[in-house]
Amino acid sequence: MGQRYLITGGAGFIGSHLAERLLARGDGVYALDDESTGSRNNIAALLEKPDFRFVPGSIMDEDKLGQLVGTCHFVVHLAAAVGVKYILENPLASIMTNVAGTERVLRYCARYEKPVFLASSSEVYGLQTRAPLKEDDFCVIGATSVSRWSYACSKALDEFMALAYHHKKAFPAVIGRLFNTVGPRQSAAYGMVLPRLADQAISGQPMTVYGDGSQTRTFTHVTDAVEAIIRLLDHPATWGQVYNVGGTEEISIRALAERIRTQAASQSEIRFIAYDQVYNHNFQDMPRRVPDIRKLRQATGFQPRIGLDAIIADVLADRRRQRRG
Numbered sequence: 001m002g003q004r005y006l007i008t009g010g011a012g013f014i015g016s017h018l019a020e021r022l023l024a025r026g027d028g029v030y031a032l033d034d035e036s037t038g039s040r041n042n043i044a045a046l047l048e049k050p051d052f053r054f055v056p057g058s059i060m061d062e063d064k065l066g067q068l069v070g071t072c073h074f075v076v077h078l079a080a081a082v083g084v085k086y087i088l089e090n091p092l093a094s095i096m097t098n099v100a101g102t103e104r105v106l107r108y109c110a111r112y113e114k115p116v117f118l119a120s121s122s123e124v125y126g127l128q129t130r131a132p133l134k135e136d137d138f139c140v141i142g143a144t145s146v147s148r149w150s151y152a153c154s155k156a157l158d159e160f161m162a163l164a165y166h167h168k169k170a171f172p173a174v175i176g177r178l179f180n181t182v183g184p185r186q187s188a189a190y191g192m193v194l195p196r197l198a199d200q201a202i203s204g205q206p207m208t209v210y211g212d213g214s215q216t217r218t219f220t221h222v223t224d225a226v227e228a229i230i231r232l233l234d235h236p237a238t239w240g241q242v243y244n245v246g247g248t249e250e251i252s253i254r255a256l257a258e259r260i261r262t263q264a265a266s267q268s269e270i271r272f273i274a275y276d277q278v279y280n281h282n283f284q285d286m287p288r289r290v291p292d293i294r295k296l297r298q299a300t301g302f303q304p305r306i307g308l309d310a311i312i313a314d315v316l317a318d319r320r321r322q323r324r325g
C-alpha cells in the first residue's frame with residue numbers, strides 16, 4: 001500500500017470519487033462519515049476492498065477523529081453541511097459542523113503534523129461581481145439576516161483557521177475553493193441545480209429555473225475536481241495557499257436547462273420560478289460566478305479535461321441508471 005488518506009465526508013459525492021481514485025493508484029483510504037447527506041451506497045463498491053475502511057461517525061467525535069488523523073499520512077477534509085436547501089433548513093447544525101467540526105479537524109492535523117486539504121467553496125466570494133474571480137478578490141458577504149450567507153461565512157472562517165494554523169505552526173494545509181462540482185452520484189435532494197434539471201428532463205416534468213435564469217455558473221466534473229485535490233496535496237509548494245478549483249465554460253442557468261433538455265431529447269417545458277417561491281422571501285443569489293484557475297494551473301499543471309456536453313451526458317446517464325435501479 002502507498003500512503004494512507006483520511007477522507008472526512010468520505011461517503012459523500014466528492015469523497016467517494018476521491019476514495020476510488022486513491023485506491024486505484026495504490027493508496028489506502030479511511031472514510032469517516034456520519035451519513036447526513038452522504039450514503040453507504042456511494043461507497044458500496046469499495047467496502048470489500050482491503051485498503052478501504054469505512055468509519056461511521058462524526059468529525060465532532062474527537063476521540064475517533066484524533067485516532068484516525070494520527071494513523072493516516074494525509075487528510076482531505078470534505079465533511080460539511082452542504083447545499084443551499086440543506087443549509088437553509090438546518091442553519092444552526094450547519095454552522096456547528098462547518099466551524100466547530102473543521103476546527104477539530106485542523107487542530108488534530110496540526111497536533112500530528114498531517115498535511116490537510118480543506119474544501120472551501122466559491123460561495124466565499126458572495127456577491128462579488130468580478131469575473132473571472134481571483135483568489136485575492138474581496139469576499140462580499142450579505143447580511144446576517146439572510147441565512148444562506150452563514151455557509152459562506154463558515155467556509156471563510158475555515159480558511160482563516162487553516163491559514164492561521166499554517167502561519168503559526170508551519171503546518172501543511174492547502175485550501176481549494178471548489179466551484180459547482182457535478183457528476184455521477186451527486187444528490188439532487190439538497191438544492192444542486194444540474195442533477196435536479198437532469199431528473200426533470202428525463203421524467204418529462206417541468207424543468208424549474210429559479211429567477212429569470214440569467215445567473216451564470218461554471219461546472220466541473222467530479223473527476224477533474226478529484227484530480228485537482230490530489231495534485232494540490234502532492235505539491236508541497238501549495239501549502240499555506242488558497243486555490244480556485246473549477247471549470248472555465250460559463251453558462252446561464254436558462255441556457256443550461258435548454259442544453260440538458262436537448263441532450264436528453266426531452267419534451268419538458270422550462271418553467272421560471274421566483275426565488276421567494278423556492279426559498280424564503282429574502283433569498284439572494286449571485287448573478288455570476290466564474291473562476292480564474294491560473295494559480296492552480298501554474299502550481300500543479302491542472303487543466304479541466306471534461307467539457308460541459310460530456311458532463312451533462314454523464315449526469316444524464318447516471319440519473320437514468322439510478323431510475324432503472
Ligand SMILES: NC(=O)c1ccc[n+]([C@@H]2O[C@H](COP(=O)([O-])OP(=O)(O)OC[C@H]3O[C@@H](n4cnc5c(N)ncnc54)[C@H](O)[C@@H]3O)[C@@H](O)[C@H]2O)c1
Nearest residue numbers: 009012013014033034035036037038058059079080178181
Ligand atoms: N459539490 C460542490 O459543488 C461543492 C462546491 C463547493 C464546495 N464543496 C465542498 O466539498 C465538500 C464535499 O461536498 P459534496 O458535494 O461531496 O457533498 P456531500 O454532501 O456529498 O459530502 C459531504 C459529506 O460530509 C458528510 N458529513 C456531514 N457532516 C458530517 C460530520 N459532522 N461528520 C462526518 N461526516 C459528515 C456527509 O454525510 C457527506 O457524506 C464539502 O465540504 C463542500 O462544502 C462542494
